Amino acid sequence: MTDPTPPTILPASGRPADEVLADLTAKRSDDVRWADGRTFALVFDGGEDVRAVAEEAARLYLHENALNTLAFPSLGSIQSEICAWTADLLHGPEAAGFLTSGGTESILCAVLAARDRALAExxxxxxxxxxxxxxxxAFHKGAHMFGLRTRTIPVTDAWTTDLDAMADAVGSNxxxxxxxxxQYPQGIVDPVPxxxxxxxxxxxxCHVDACMGGFVLPFAEMDGRATQPxxxxxxxxxxxxxxxxxLGYxxxxxxxxxxxxxxxxxxxTFDFDGWLAGRYITPNMQGTRSGLPMAAAWAVLQYLGVDGYRRLVxxxxxxxxxIRAGVSAIDGLMVLGEPIHHLLAMSADPAEQDEATRIxxxxxxxxxxxxxxxxDRQGPPPSLHMTVSAGNAKAVDEFVTDLTEAADEVRGGAAGETAQYATLE
Ligand SMILES: Cc1ncc(COP(=O)(O)O)c(C=O)c1O
Known part of the structure; x- marks a missing residue:
């Protein structure tokens, strides 16, 4: 249990490090235990050895700042090397990019770049x-932040974008x-061409959001599990x-x-030369930029290499x-659409009309x-979302057994509570 009476002010005097760290450890007691493979999404576990490499690299770069790559040229080269390796995996011989803090920031950068390109060209x-x-x-967030109007297109029965509706919406603006x-909700690849x-x-x-698939689909293709281009x-x-x-781990x-x-x-990029502190150029949304995740990613990519990723994928x-086979074997439950990669959503089978047996x-x-x-609980339609990663492999038998048992337990019962990602408090 977390401390029921957390301190509301900073201690007047500093506390011993071991006490502080013990408190921090205790705070984690209610957090999901991702290392045992029972958490889907949020944490992606490549295994103890991958974690150890990342942790050592993180220790090396805990305090470094990629805001100024002249001061930290190592971070400049880490960034360009990772971008080059990724461009190679994604078949972009002339592609160039940057590292950001996550999928949302990458998407914000894509929205901003597209807006400025449309204006300039x-x-x-x-x-x-x-x-x-x-x-x-995150695309709606970008539109909100950068002043674009969104035109949202429905999906087909296969959960991919409705191309006719999209054609009607695309125009001179x-x-x-x-x-x-x-896509995240059902794990289906859109018709990109x-x-x-x-x-x-x-x-x-045209931006392809491969935040989930970028380090899965290339290796899946090498193993013969290709999707459309x-x-x-x-x-x-x-x-x-x-x-x-x-899934880059x-x-x-x-x-x-x-x-x-x-x-x-x-x-x-943002390049500003009207400040008393001199010219200020940043490639993404951040100013000060931690070197830790960049260096840890570099180390994990090098440690795993293509064969390591193929094994994890x-x-x-x-x-x-x-899991998909397990879900499909349970009466009244179904996988939405036909995802072939690592994401899926399970929902009540609409063919199951009987209130007494519905899940x-x-x-x-x-x-x-x-x-x-x-x-994660999501909707519409009400469904349970799963992002599977290598760390879940060890628990899959137990998962299918528990799911079958849990389905029997709730069959015919009332609807449960939906859950939100986070509260703002
Ligand atoms: C397809 C897709 N795009 C973008 C994001 C946003 O990534 P992040 O949470 O790292 O900002 C996610 C997150 O789950 C995602 O699934």
Whole structure:
């Protein structure tokens, strides 16, 4: 249990380090226990050895600041090397990019770059962002922050963007069109070639959000689990985000944003020369920038190499397949759509009309939580979301057994509570 009466003011005198660290350890007691493989998403565990490498690299770079890469040239080279390796994986021979603090920041950078490109190249003063309703909320955040109007497109029965509706929405004011590889809610890859072609037709940018898939899909393809083209091999794709702190197995705070060319990358940077402290150039939303996640990501990428990622991706996808098979074997429960990678959502089977045997997904989520599993509740439609990663492989048998048992327990019961990502307090 967390301390019921936390201090409301800073102690007048400092406390012994061991006491402070013991308190911090105690604070964690109610947090999810991700290391035992029972948490889906939030933490991505590549295994003890990967963690050890990341932790050593993090210790080396705990205090370094990437705000000034002239002072820390090592961080400049870490950034450009990671971007080059990622560009190679995503088949962008001329692609150039930066590291950001995460998927949201990469997406914000893509939105800003697209807006500024539309203004500079086409004189668009009322820019619009066209995106399917499945695209991550960070795009709406970007539109809100940078003054773009959003045009949200419905999805088809297969949970991919409705291309006809998208074609109707794309026009002369379009600055950015979005596709995901895969989208988060149901884990499905959008039809990127068609979306990118629509953007190219009007001279707009097309961003592929591969925050989830960027370090999975390339290795899945090497193992013969290809999806339709989605990366820089597709004409018209102008930028891609890929998160190292998700399935790249780096600690939190690092993502890659790549633009097809250096010229396109220029629209993302901020270069200001009117300040008493001199010229101020930043590549993303941050000022001071921790070197820790950048260096840890560099170390993890080097430590794993292509064969290490292939091994982790194989374990991840086999685990996701077993979970999908387990879900499908439970009466009244179904996987939404046909995801083939590491994300999935389970929901009540609409064919199950009988109130007495129906399974309410959120009640199932509560029953699983009481068994120590963390699954995000989402909707519409009410469903349980799972982002599977290699760390879940060790618990998959137990998961399927518990899910079957929990489904029987809640069958015919009332709906459970929905859950939010976070409160603002
Ligand atoms: C597809 C997709 N894009 C973007 C993001 C945002 O990433 P972050 O939470 O690192 O900001 C997520 C997060 O889950 C995601 O699933």
């Amino acid at each position: 086409r004189g668009v003063t009322e820019p619009e962002l066209v995106l399917p309703i499945s695209a991550h909320a 379009t600055a950015l069109v979005v596709a995901s590889a895969p 068609e979306v990118a072609a629509m953007a190219a037709d009007v001279g707009a940018s 989605w990366d820089f091999r597709v004409d018209g794709v102008t930028s891609i985000s890929a998160d190292l702190h998700k 780096a600690p939190k705070g690092v993502s890659v944003i790549l633009h097809r060319t250096r010229r396109l990358r220029r629209y993302q 194989r374990a991840t996808l086999e685990t996701a397949d077993r 309410e997904p959120f009640s199932l989520g509560e029953a699983m939580a009481s068994r120590g599993w963390h699954l």
